[in-house]
Amino acid sequence: MAGLKLENVTKTFGDHDAVSNVSMNVANGEFVAVLGPSGCGKTTLLRLVAGFEQLNAGQIIVGGEVMSAPGQSVPPELRRVGIVFQNYALWPHMTVAENVGYSLKVAKVDRATREKRVADALALVDLQGYGDRRPANLSGGQRQRVALARCLVSAPSLVLFDEPLANLDVHLRAAMEDEFAAFHKRTGTTIIYITHDQAEAMALADRIAVMDRGRLIQFATPRELYEEPATEMVASFIAQGMVVPCEVLSNETNGRCRVRVLGQEAEFRCRKGQGVTADAKVCIRSADISAGGDGPIGVIVRRSVYKGGGSRIEAVAKADESVDLHFELADPHRLEEGATARISIGSGWVIPAEGAA
Template identity: 70%
Template sequence: MAGLKIESVTKTFGSMNALSDVSLEVKNGEFVAVLGPSGCGKTTLLRAIAGFEKVSDGEIRVDEVVVSSRSVNVPPEKRKVGIVFQNYALWPHMSVAENVGYSLKVAKVAKATREKRVEDALALVDLTGLGDRRPSNLSGGQRQRVALARCLVSTPSLVLFDEPLANLDVHLRASMEEEFADFHKRTKTTIVYITHDQAEAMALADRIAVMDHGKLIQFATPRELYQEPRSDMVAAFIAQGMVLPAKLMSVPENGQCKVQLLGQDAVFRCASDQATVSEAKVCIRSSDIEIVDKDGIPVAIKRVIYRGGGARVEAYPVARPDLQLTFDIPDPVTLLEGDTANIRICSGWVIPQGDPQ
């Protein structure tokens, strides 16, 4: 399967840059998720890779072949790029096999060859024996697999997924995540997976490209994004991290820096190239906060949300009511709205200064 290389791609609509100088490289056989809030540019990026949008600047290569640039725009049908859409787009009057083999029929592939390739594609997605059924007689998950088989039957070099689980219920989504992961493990297909769902991206992808306002903010493994975000946006976006102001009290040493946060001294993880600045920002997670009896940071409780077995607490530091903190406490839950408590921030990450990528 082919790799994908995107170099300095910009896509402009009128005066707006939907994509701004985006560069990333997907390795052969890699599963990459493109993640970001609505309007971040991820769908435009998918359409540019597929050939539905012509890039304004930069270059896109599939298997080292230029398919998009200012002077080159290979048509979608000649890019050997397959797409799996979120709405399946199956023809209800055709059988499963007819849906899967339609593109081969249009291409006038011989019937015997066509039937063999359809059979092989259905086997890849565990739908052997269901070729005679109509889409209406399949479950949502099975229809999604038919859409995937239809994509694979044309032997694409690269497969794009456009939020394929967005229309499924939560239980079916979990099941399909397992199936996509198993499919990738078996076939080693190069995949670019567009999604707004963080849990989905974390569960499936080898690496995740986080986008915002048309720019690539960080491209890293799920663990790196969670533990070592390189910008305020990534820190706050991934798993609802809390970004807080702090003072950097020491230079990096063995991957750690001394910081002063909300009047308390602490030792946080930091990058080896962390700049020596007095004013810094840190990312903490709910799991980094614990309640203490004394000598902690005083907080006022805004809201307590019971979640079975414990509660999610929303609070703010008494000295900084403009900041919001969230943390979890186990049963028995005794805190109430309007109470005060003392907390300790056990761990955190100093967000690097400078280039977020």
């Protein structure tokens, strides 16, 4: 088991920085998810850590040992870094045990030791008794666990997951999330988990690294990302947050600011030291909005989507129709397209100004 340290890591393809000046410190035994939109650089980052790509600047350290630096690279097979791929990459002509033990066979580990380590790895993923089966006779979830066992049999110091649940159906993905969480709790292995699925990242990770256009934007716990996004990008990306212009009227005590947003005055959460300004932005979540009554903010409904037990209402503010809002409305209440309504905003987070500490 080993931690991972990235120091100003940059990878360039032509004139494009796929990964740009990324620094990250992952503790021993930590489960870190790397999350971001398509093309953000998360898969390139994984390939750099694995040794499949060579960096242009910075360095990558695993367990205190430099694995990559300009002009220096430890080969992938010597890094003790395990990888679980999205497509499993199992050999169909081999049994489960042969798939799991292949790397040990190549390394010329003696048969008795190899069989014991394969059995131990299969036990870790709860596949005892499956060693003689072929991959074609397994379910998708079982194949994923075989791929995990094959990774673990070589006793890696760090395990990389490359969107491992992307090819599974919704119900199986939920079951495998539980499997991965249980595996991490049982083994304490350091894990880097690449995903585009926010729900996966939130459910599994100790911390989440949000990337955009090759840069690391915020590295924080799931709760911190949701409640205190550091930038407008993180605010709008995580859980479909709404970024709305606001005026900070005063900075109160205990991380609270007096704000005016869409004509409503309220106390919102903010960083200590947030300055008074007429040009701020606030992140609002769907749960922060209450509809009905004589709320201070008028909205025009653009779309109503029935969700079972209630509807998702998509609307624009009457005071500024460039501001998109969405909120949930429980049955039996209804709002149809084109209707007007009154809402109030009960909470929000003042997004720190660009470059603020």
